[in-house]
Structure formats: C-alpha cells, structure tokens
Amino acid sequence: MNGQPADILKVAMPKGRIYKQASKLFRDAGLPIPSDFDDTRKLIIEVPEARMEFIMAKPVDVPTYVEYGVADIGIVGKDVLMEEDKDVYELLDLGIAKCRMSVIGLPDWKPTIHPRVATKYPNVASAYFREQGQQVEVIKLNGSIELAPLIGLADRIVDMVETGQTLRENGLVEQEQIFGITSRLIANRVSYRMKNDSIQSLCDRLQATLAARL
Amino acid sequence: MSKPKVFEKPIGLKDYLPDAVRKLRHIERNVLDCMQGWGYEQIITPTMEYYDTVGVASSTSDHKLYKLLNNRGTTLVLRSDITGPIARVVSSLLKEAEFPVRLSYHANVFRSIEEEAGREAEFFQTGVELVGDSSAEADAEVVALAIASLKAAGVERFRIAIGHVGFLNGLLDEALPGRIEEQELLKSCLLGRDYVGYREQLGRLQLEEPVQHELEGILRLRGGGEICDQAMALSTDQTARESIRHLCEIWEVLKAYGVNEHVLIDLTMIGDFSYYTGMTFEGYAADLGFPVVSGGRYDNLLAQFGRPAPATGFALKTTRILELLGADADDAVARTLIAYDEAGRAEALAAAGALRARGEAAVTARLDDALRKLVQNGLPKGPFAYKGMTFASLSLYEGATGKGDGGR
Numbered sequence: 001m002n003g004q005p006a007d008i009l010k011v012a013m014p015k016g017r018i019y020k021q022a023s024k025l026f027r028d029a030g031l032p033i034p035s036d037f038d039d040t041r042k043l044i045i046e047v048p049e050a051r052m053e054f055i056m057a058k059p060v061d062v063p064t065y066v067e068y069g070v071a072d073i074g075i076v077g078k079d080v081l082m083e084e085d086k087d088v089y090e091l092l093d094l095g096i097a098k099c100r101m102s103v104i105g106l107p108d109w110k111p112t113i114h115p116r117v118a119t120k121y122p123n124v125a126s127a128y129f130r131e132q133g134q135q136v137e138v139i140k141l142n143g144s145i146e147l148a149p150l151i152g153l154a155d156r157i158v159d160m161v162e163t164g165q166t167l168r169e170n171g172l173v174e175q176e177q178i179f180g181i182t183s184r185l186i187a188n189r190v191s192y193r194m195k196n197d198s199i200q201s202l203c204d205r206l207q208a209t210l211a212a213r214l
Numbered sequence: 215m216s217k218p219k220v221f222e223k224p225i226g227l228k229d230y231l232p233d234a235v236r237k238l239r240h241i242e243r244n245v246l247d248c249m250q251g252w253g254y255e256q257i258i259t260p261t262m263e264y265y266d267t268v269g270v271a272s273s274t275s276d277h278k279l280y281k282l283l284n285n286r287g288t289t290l291v292l293r294s295d296i297t298g299p300i301a302r303v304v305s306s307l308l309k310e311a312e313f314p315v316r317l318s319y320h321a322n323v324f325r326s327i328e329e330e331a332g333r334e335a336e337f338f339q340t341g342v343e344l345v346g347d348s349s350a351e352a353d354a355e356v357v358a359l360a361i362a363s364l365k366a367a368g369v370e371r372f373r374i375a376i377g378h379v380g381f382l383n384g385l386l387d388e389a390l391p392g393r394i395e396e397q398e399l400l401k402s403c404l405l406g407r408d409y410v411g412y413r414e415q416l417g418r419l420q421l422e423e424p425v426q427h428e429l430e431g432i433l434r435l436r437g438g439g440e441i442c443d444q445a446m447a448l449s450t451d452q453t454a455r456e457s458i459r460h461l462c463e464i465w466e467v468l469k470a471y472g473v474n475e476h477v478l479i480d481l482t483m484i485g486d487f488s489y490y491t492g493m494t495f496e497g498y499a500a501d502l503g504f505p506v507v508s509g510g511r512y513d514n515l516l517a518q519f520g521r522p523a524p525a526t527g528f529a530l531k532t533t534r535i536l537e538l539l540g541a542d543a544d545d546a547v548a549r550t551l552i553a554y555d556e557a558g559r560a561e562a563l564a565a566a567g568a569l570r571a572r573g574e575a576a577v578t579a580r581l582d583d584a585l586r587k588l589v590q591n592g593l594p595k596g597p598f599a600y601k602g603m604t605f606a607s608l609s610l611y612e613g614a615t616g617k618g619d620g621g622r
Contacts, residue, residue: 007500069503089407093414184410189505190498193375193478196436 557613
C-alpha cells in the first residue's frame with residue numbers, strides 16, 4: 001500500500017511511575033529499548049535499527065501528543081485517558097501500573113450540605129458525582145491531595161490509590177472505588193491506518209507477552 | 215473573560231495571508247475542476263440556515279452548532295456542513311430535477327467546539343453529493359472521486375478506509391438478539407475507538423465462546439478484498455450479509471477504476487449511526503494527524519426535507535490539506551514592475567494596461583531614488599525585490615531620456 005517501509009514509528013513514553021514497568025514489558029516482548037534508556041536525560045531517543053523513536057513525555061501529555069499525531073502511539077494510564085477525553089484509539093490494556101481511582105475521606109466523614117471535593121482529576125470527579133446524583137464543588141489541586149481533608153479545604157478527595165499506604169499514614173479511608181486503572185496502549189487515528197502493519201505487529205507482540213504473563 | 219486585546223480574534227478562527235490564500239485557491243480550483251470532470255456542478259448555499267430545518271437534520275451534534283437569533287427571535291445556525299443545505303436544495307428548488315443529481319461545493323463551515331485536535335471554529339470543505347442513486351456503483355464513484363480529488367489537491371501519500379454500518383448492526387443483532395442496550399454499549403465503544411472497553415464489555419456479557427471470539431475478531435477485520443470473504447463467514451444475518459455484499463461490489467468497482475491500491479476495507483470504521491446508513495469512509499494522509507476526507511451514505515436525510523432519496527457523498531477537509539502542502543505547492547505569481555517619471559506616465563500606464571489585459575500582473579510605481587539605484591547598472595536580470603515585493607522583470611518609462619524603455 002501507500003505506507004513506505006522506511007516510516008519511523010514514534011512512541012510517546014510516560015516518564016516516572018509507569019515507565020519502568022512499560023520498558024520491561026517492551027523488553028519482554030523483544031522490542032528494542034536500549035539498555036541505557038532508563039537513566040538518560042534525553043527527550044527523544046532514536047532506535048533506527050528498529051525504525052522506532054521514543055519520545056519521553058510527562059504522562060498527562062501523552063494523549064495530546066498522540067491525538068495531534070506527533071507521536072503515532074503512546075502508553076498512558078487510564079486515569080489520564082478518562083480525565084483528558086482525547087480522540088485516540090485505545091488498543092490494548094497493558095495490565096501494568098495497576099491502581100484505582102477512589103473517593104477518599106476522613107473516617108468520621110458525614111454528608112455535608114455544601115460538599116467540596118479536592119482532586120487532580122476535576123473532569124473525572126465531576127462526572128462521577130453527577131452520576132451519583134450529587135452536586136459537589138470540585139477544587140482542582142496539583143499535588144498532595146491528601147492534605148485537603150486534613151486541613152479542611154475539602155471534606156473528600158478523589159485520587160489514585162495504589163497501595164493505600166499514604167492514606168493510612170494520614171488517617172484517611174477509601175470510601176468508594178470509581179474505576180480500576182492500568183496503563184493502555186493508544187494510537188493516533190491516522191497512524192493507526194497509515195502505519196497499520198507496524199502498529200498491529202507491535203500490538204500482537206505485546207498481547208502475546210501479556211498472555212504469557214498470566 | 216477580560217476585554218480582548220486589539221490583535222486578538224475569537225479562538226479557532228484564522229486569517230489567511232496571501233501565500234496561504236494562493237495555495238487555498240490553487241487547491242480549490244484543481245479540486246473543483248476535477249469534480250466538474252466527473253459531472254458535478256458547483257452550488258453555493260447561504261452561510262446561515264434555520265435551526266429547525268438544516269440545524270436539526272445536521273450530523274453535527276447540537277452543542278457544536280453556532281446558534282443565533284434573527285430579529286424575529288427565530289433561531290438560526292451557521293452551517294456546520296453543506297450536506298444538509300444541499301438536501302434542502304435538492305428537495306425544494308431542484309425538486310423537479312431528475313435523479314441522480316450530482317452537486318459539488320467549496321465553502322467555509324462553522325463548529326463551535328471541535329472535538330478533534332486542531333480545534334477550528336471555521337474551516338473550508340470541498341465536497342460532492344450524489345443524490346438519487348443507491349447502487350454500489352454510486353458509492354464507488356464517490357470514493358474514486360475522493361481519491362481523484364486528493365490527487366488533484368496535491369496530496370501524494372494517502373489511504374482510504376471504507377466500512378459499512380450495516381455489517382456491525384446486523385452482526386450485533388444476531389449475536390445479542392433483542393439486547394438493544396448492550397448492542398448500543400458495544401457500538402459506543404467502537405465509535406469512541408475504545409477497543410479495550412469493547413473487549414471488556416464483551417467479557418462481561420458472558421457469551422458463548424465462538425460468539426465472543428467472533429465479536430472480538432472484528433477488531434482485526436482490516437485489509438483488501440479478502441476481508442469481504444472473512445466477514446461473510448462470520449455472519450448469517452441478512453443485514454450483515456447484504457452490507458458485505460454491497461461492500462464487495464464497491465471493492466470490485468474500485469478495482470475497475472484502478473484505485474484500490476489506496477483503499478483499505480476496515481469493518482471497525484464506523485461513522486455516526488444516527489446519520490450514516492450504509493458505506494462510510496475516511497481518508498488519511500501521511501504526516502497529518504487528522505483525517506483529510508470523510509464521507510458515506512446517508513439515505514435518511516433527504517426524507518427530512520420531504521423528498522426521500524438515497525444519497526452518498528464526501529467532504530475534503532481543505533484547510534488541513536493546506537497544512538500538508540509545503541510552501542512550494544504553487545510558485546509566487548510572476549509580476550512586472552513598471553516604473554515611470556511624469557513624462558513617461560501615460561505610456562507606462564498604457565503598457566501596464568496591456569499586460570493586465572493579457573492576464574499578466576503589473577504593478578506601477580513612480581521612479582524614486584531606490585529604483586534609480588536599482589537600474590543604474592542596467593535593468594535587473596531575473597527576479598528582484600522592491601519594497602518588500604518580488605518581481606520577475608522591470609520596465610522603465612522615462613520621458614526625460616526621450617523614449618520609454620520597454621526593456622522586458
């Protein structure tokens with residue numbers, strides 16, 4: 001077809017928490033991530049022999065790069081996908097970086113007349129409470145969300161919970177789980193068609209590796 | 215929001231400077247010529263329409279329409295596409311016209327919130343509608359014309375994916391008879407391009423192994439003509455089989471057009487179900503993150519305007535193609551600079567008039583110091599710049615030296 005074999009596949013990789021597990025998965029699938037990759041400070045890493053290029057991105061930006069097509073595919077947590085609502089293909093559940101989105105509060109929490117919820121995920125939180133038939137004021141914070149109920153900024157928070165360690169240490173309890181989170185493989189609408197062969201084969205290799213892990 | 219600064223314009227709106235306009239006109243001219251070559255005549259419809267007619271019938275969701283009130287309090291919309299207006303025209307002004315009707319257009323359309331990246335509130339579309347023909351031949355004609363139009367626009371590397379909404383409708387109806395809600399859930403996953411969600415939903419439905427396998431398998435139904443056979447084996451449902459047969463026939467016709475190297479059958483490619491009724495397609499260009507053309511069959515639209523008829527068509531996203539073509543798409547026009555002093559003026563202006571009458575571009579200027587310096591060693595050979603504009607040649611009309619110098 002029209003796609004030239006010389007096409008480079010551009011992959012947006014999330015820096016931080018997900019990265020280690022994602023790069024291990026890629027290596028297990030026999031995909032060529034260079035060994036010095038983990039501690040490099042470079043933002044763009046080319047692997048010409050595999051016709052791939054890795055873009056190191058802030059996790060929350062991965063769907064944006066992929067939507068605009070500056071990256072063909074990317075790896076990103078479901079939490080970001082739910083919050084950002086970008087028009088991309090969600091191809092594969094990679095089963096890594098497992099955690100959950102939850103509503104969290106103090107143990108003695110009681111319903112209030114003007115409920116306030118602090119979160120890094122305002123869209124997710126608003127949508128969830130609307131569905132529950134509750135009108136809440138959502139306060140967007142950028143970090144240390146657990147502080148909010150402790151100092152009285154909000155009576156509850158919506159945040160990602162992995163082990164629950166931070167919550168326990170701060171005397172907070174998980175009230176409800178909103179949805180489970182794992183990392184996903186996403187693809188740009190055009191790349192998925194123009195570079196279908198290489199994306200599909202990468203997808204198949206990852207899927208086979210995941211099946212073998214079970 | 216604070217008061218806008220003087221250089222600002224509403225978000226999503228664009229100015230087009232001369233270079234961009236030249237390219238845009240070039241694309242527009244070539245594409246419309248191409249469409250005319252296939253028998254499609256261009257029409258122009260108004261920028262505003264009634265909300266209750268074209269607005270309601272439009273495939274654009276309500277919250278993305280620009281709505282205005284006229285002085286009587288009636289709600290108007292800025293057109294969000296040209297398909298609705300054409301359906302109105304074909305059902306009213308052209309209601310006596312015999313089918314099939316072939317129309318083309320090039321127009322700006324408006325969307326208040328574009329969900330796709332590159333959020334534009336106003337952009338250009340160039341497209342066609344073929345009304346009154348339900349055959350696979352008509353669908354193939356529209357796809358082949360879309361391919362010809364992309365080529366005419368100067369897009370070199372592209373791919374067209376075609377699908378059929380009937381296949382999925384039939385297949386799901388067969389696998390989940392009567393379970394409308396679950397069918398809708400699966401379709402909305404596919405429409406949202408959420409394959410992970412689609413597999414999860416399937417897992418939750420507790421279907422029999424072969425059915426589940428079959429429904430998962432459609433995610434891989436992409437390729438050439440062989441996909442038709444594979445899909446045929448998947449379903450005994452009447453609707454699904456008819457859809458596949460129709461798609462196979464389109465494929466055969468496209469083969470006869472000699473263009474199916476550009477085409478990919480993709481049964482997961484589904485458009486908006488409430489609008490499209492048959493074949494749907496999208497076109498993708500290399501190096502551009504968003505589709506450059508989309509289209510399909512919409513057999514229910516014309517009935518909303520009182521003249522039920524099958525129809526199929528496509529719209530080229532001309533503004534995006536503009537991004538794709540480099541600066542070299544069309545060279546700057548060749549202009550002549552005609553310089554004169556007072557005595558040579560009449561002759562100079564007449565010479566400029568003669569050039570313009572021949573269809574060439576001429577700019578006139580009074581001889582000044584800059585120009586005198588430019589010509590002190592004779593007339594420039596080849597292109598030169600004067601006051602920020604590029605010219606191909608210079609003609610000098612000086613009365614003082616006796617004669618005009620038509621040194622072109």
